Amino acid sequence: MIKTGLFENIAEVSEEARNAFIGYLEEIDAEKGYKMEKAGEVSNYLFYIAQGSARSFYIRDNRDITVSFSLEGEFVTAMHSFITRSPSYETIETLEKSLLYRISYENLQRCFQEFQDLERVYRIILEKYYIALEEQMIFSKFKSAKERYLELMEKKPKIIQRASVGHIASFLDMTIETLSRVRSKI
Amino acid sequence: MIKTGLFENIAEVSEEARNAFIGYLEEIDAEKGYKMEKAGEVSNYLFYIAQGSARSFYIRDNRDITVSFSLEGEFVTAMHSFITRSPSYETIETLEKSLLYRISYENLQRCFQEFQDLERVYRIILEKYYIALEEQMIFSKFKSAKERYLELMEKKPKIIQRASVGHIASFLDMTIETLSRVRSKI
DNA sequence: CTGATATTTTGACTTTTGTCAAGGTAGGGT
DNA sequence: ACCCTACCTTGACAAAAGTCAAAATATCAG
Known part of the structure; x- marks a missing residue:
């Protein structure tokens, strides 16, 4: 099990909390196209991408x-569904062969009940994700496709490097054709 | 002091934690145009809008x-700056005469150290804000100005009802003229 | 290696939105 | 009431991006 990096750059976590959390992790060796979460179902896991990428x-x-791309070292889930416990409108799939770790919603809540420092870590991750999303929104306002x-x-x-033109285009809110033309003129 | 609603819909908070938090709150009777946070300065407060609105x-x-509008019953701050403790790129101002409560960054951290349930409340607020932001992004993709x-x-x-055409237009990522034309054809 | 399939690029044309400029309207201060 | 200043609307035109169709290229199974 390679779990290095999982707690990197994140505030001090007690050995005990760390072990409890790791104990709940499930390892998944995913092929390209593996569906981590499916639209219509309630998202039951928080994933950590040890190797690979997802969209x-x-x-x-x-x-x-x-909606988003996730690279190795990042956490990902269908946040709306995971938080509200209602069916997800999004599907998450690996873009390539990937090594994933996941913890279920129930076990994550269990960790929070037991270890305050884990709740803090989660809160700090959430904060980072929030400001990343905010930046993404803000800086794309009033910008051209190029x-x-x-x-x-x-x-x-x-x-x-990893995603197809179609995926990148829709992420950037433009058509495939526009992206193709933009790329040809760089 | 009207602080009703501040803890509404949010998980159980102990009487003790609640009082500690309220004890730190500072009330501000703000005129229209009051600058809650200023670009270039580090955001030092988390605001709760009891009455009024902000942008x-x-x-x-x-x-x-x-970037965003906030209405009564909502929390607001220059999140990026508040979290990273670096200068804010955004300014937050009231859109009308408003009643605000604020807690400083330091005191909020103090609350978290002392009361786990407050950290949880904050986490839950963050989650809600995250998914609201995500929805906002997702559902505007590939949609026309109208x-x-x-x-x-x-x-x-x-x-x-409360914001000017200029504010709404830039929020919706279109020019004032486009918004004006859109509105005339409804 | 080859053919089948999916993906990407290119071209012609249309639609949407932006830009610039000119009027119009509303509200505050004197 | 009147001016002054914002703010908002409208029109003519320009630029950006979308649509549809076809050609070129890449990918993959056999």
Whole structure:
């Protein structure tokens, strides 16, 4: 089990809490296209991507729209469903062969009840995710298709290497054709 | 002091924690245009809007861009700055005469150290804010100016009543002119 | 290696939104 | 009431991005 990095950069966690949390983790060796969460079902797990990458998407008007990409070292789940315990509108799938760890909703709550420092870690992760999302929103406002693409290249170049044109285009809120033209003129 | 509603809908908080938190609150009777947080300064307070409304914005290319609106019953701060303790890029101001309560960063941390249930409340608030932000992003993808406006009307009609055309337009990522035309054709 | 299939690029054209400029309207202060 | 200043609306035109269709390229199973 390679769990290095899971607690990196995060506030001090007691040995005890750490072991309890790790004890609940389930390892998954996922092939490309493995569905971590499915639209229509309640999201039951918080995932940690040890190796690989994933994308979250939903379908609207027969269109596959990418919501987010997650790379190794990141946590991911269908947050809305995970928090509200209602069916997810998004599906999350691996973009390549990946090594995942997951903890169930119930066990995560159990950890919070037992160990205050874990709740704090989770809170700090949430904060980071919140400001990342906020930045993403803010900095794409009033930017052209080209500017949005250049920004992605600068901030998350790995995504461009791993995802298809279609996935990147919908993530950047433009059509495949527009993205193709943008790329050809760089 | 009217603090009703502050803990509404939020998990059980002990009488003790509640009192500690309330003890730290500072009441502010703010006029319209009161600057709750200023761009360039580190955000030092978490605000609760008891009455009134606020908007968060930043300036780019000489353009005033609205990031979010907050209504009574909501918490607000320049999250990025508040969390990272670095200067804020956004300014938050009241849209009308408002009754605010605020707690400083230091005192909030103090509360967390002392009362686990407050940390949990904060975590739950964060979760709600996260999914609200996510929804906002997700559902505006591949929507026309008109659709974005209609959605705002449906989901947060109060904003349309209280904010100016300029504020609403930049929030919806369109020009004032486009918004004006959209509104004239409903 | 080859053919079948999916993905990406390119071209022609349309629609949407933005820009600039000119009027119009509403509200505050004197 | 009147001016002054915001703010909002409208029109003409320009730019950006979308749509549809076809061609080019890449991927993969056999």
